[in-house]
Amino acid sequence: MSARLRAWVEARVPMQALIDAMRHKTVPLHRYSLWYYFGGMTLFLFGIQVGTGALLLLYYRPSASEAYESVQFIMARVPFGWLVRSIHAWAANLMVGCALLHLVSVVFLQAYRPPREITWVSGVLLLTLTLAFGFSGYLLPWNELAFFATRVGTDLAEAVPAAGDFIVRFMRGGDDVTGATLTRMFGVHVAILPAITTVLVALHLLLVQAHGMSLPPSIERMAREQGRRVRSIPFLPHFVLRDLFAWTIVLALLAALSAFYPWQLGTKADPFAPAPAGIRPEWYFLWMFESLKYMPATIAGISGELVALIGFVLCGILVLLLPFLVGHREHARRRVRWVAMFVIAFVAVMTMIALRIPGEGQP
Amino acid sequence: MLSGIVVLCSVAAMSAQTSRQAAEDAVRSDVHGSSGITCADCHAGQRTETAPPRTDVARLCARCHSDPAYMRRFDPQVRVDQFAQYLTSVHGEQMRKGETRVATCSDCHGAHGITRVRDSRSPVAPANVAQTCARCHGDAKRMGAFGRNETPVADWSASVHATALLKRGDASAPTCSTCHGSHGARPPGVTEIANVCSQCHVREADLFRASPKKSIFESIGQAECLVCHGNHKIERPSDAWISIKGDAVCAVCHDEQVKGASTIIAVHQGLEGLSNAVASADRTLTRAERAGMLVEDGRFSLREARDHLIDARVTVHAFAEAPFTAVVSEGVAAAKRAEQTGDQALRELQYRRRGLTIALVVIVGFLAALWLKIRSLPTPD
């Protein structure tokens, strides 16, 4: 680009400062550098969701009498509609997986320690939003599986004392899962959650840029001992090209999954039919679903479901506040890794048990 | 001893009183009682505990039920020819001769506690008719006394009609009275069987009557539909019946020498070909559906093909090649159309996978070039 054109643009849209900052940004290179890619991967998958979601919006109809048929129409009559829909469904699952891997890597590499506490908080909120995206989007095709999974999922809130009924009504847009629920989930999925997510993603990225990439304590220690700085690569173009490499692989994976394991539509929801056998939520909720089954009916007079619910919420709060609890204490942070390994094992075992029971599911 | 007799008498009187009480209660709420008819109306001129003699029962009922002016008061549409029909029945004939071991009105309808026929508790409601007839016609001793066997009811219970009526609740399915008549009950004559079956199986009967078989069966005294399908134990016919080999139904009379052998072979082949075409199309469409493709047009054509298969099985009753092969070829064409839709969907799937492979090649090429570019970047310090 000629210098005069660049000057003209810069005078009106000042970007040079940003570009210079990017040029100077570096990314550390060490044995754990691979984990740096997962945050960007999650962002890439979010971008794919926004893109494919916008395309789906051109043909989808959010009413109980037309939703299923419109998705069928997209898959059968719209050119490459099958591809857009399958990518949207697969990328949703990959995004949840990526976000979880990103979380796990941040825990193990202790990247949440000061001054990155707010980055952590925004990240945990983003994970919650991602799960909410998954839950709300799952109902939109209005098929049998999603209908009953939503009913079972929202039933859970009934266990909350006093406010339980209100919460259930609030989520369902009524007393039962109906077209009103579909419309509500649709509004949440395409407007409310994206708006909140955009703000939080902007905050999260801003903070990551401001603080730079976190170095794991062991790497820091090694560098200190060896008396030299940690090797690093420039963000532009080295890291960006590697990022692009990883993103392209994920793109290829999505295309392959869509062609060889297209996302099934199943049968249309019939609110008056009995629930078919094998109803279960998406895989990332399975561990909760399964552990609820092992709760006794009551514990010390309180319903077992409520105890489990309180347990989940407490764990969620602990995760959210993790940096404030152990941020400053190196020893505590190392202990947290053992706790994390136990939690991961528990979640994995519960998920595997739930999957062992044959159920109608996705590919 | 006297006290014993007194006790016995009073017990007998009490049990007589109990059954009289039961009869009175039953009549009070039944179709007669609720129309204002009392015990005396039927039991007039006798002590009310005594039943009228069996040979008199039908005439007694007919006093009212054959009187149009009287019956109109209760139901303007009700029929009044039951007694006239009864006189033409085997039961009526025998009863007139004084044989009391046959059915009369009260045997089927009851005496006290009579409900309307359409009431599902009535012994002559469609679902209960066979059970009521079986009281005599399923009893070996009773039937043996007349030189008949007791198998009809059991046979019927094993038929497709019984399954339709009793298991599926299809009230239109025939039971004993549907084919034999109720009041005018007698087995249909040899040349009347097709008329009876044609009440529902119109097309089969029309084709049969127009075919050479009708006059052939008449001349050899064979009872039309019964010859192949049976009378009571009517089971689902199979395409395997149509063959000149083994224990096929046609083979009972036909072999390679008898006229019609070529027609039988042609019909058998036609049915086999069509049902194979339908099954193959169904398999292809199911494969396409399992792979996530939509094949509604194919399912519509398959339905058409199945309709033609049913039509072909009906057209067997023309016992001629020409009309039959016309139906079969239309059916095969429809099945082929269905299969084509399924094949198209599966080809589309292959096309998608080919398109994906090309996209993957492009992506891998890009990745290779990118990899080289990354490697070529100056190493950072």
Add this chain to the structure above:
Amino acid sequence: MCPSMRAVLSRRTVLDRLLGAWAAGVVGSILYPVARYLVPPDVPEAATATVSGGSAASLAPNSGRIVPFGSAPVLLVRTPAGELRAFSATCTHLDCTVQYRPDLEHVWCACHNGHYDLEGRNIAGPPPRPLTPFDINLNGDEIVISRRA
């Protein structure tokens, strides 16, 4: 500039050009499906609520024809009086496909001699229920059949 340096530079340019070409390929294989997707298909919406019943002029009085509605058949009838009617063509007895009988001037099922009148009501034979009616609208000469809400 010495020859080896020129060689290095030109290798880099070749690599960049190669990268650019493949990148264009990747971008193209993304944009092509998106562009095709954006163009509305021939049938612009799901044909489950409505279906075309063909030309109205080609349906003479006292005649009928079968029209596919998804995978199920619909019987389109023009009564002797000239009115258009549409019913599900699946017999309510045992699911055979019914037909219009011009000689009887009403609907008939060949399987077990079931009869339906011109309102779809079951009037004789085994069928236990009437045929489901469909709504008819005329778009010029085109008959448009839709499910009753």
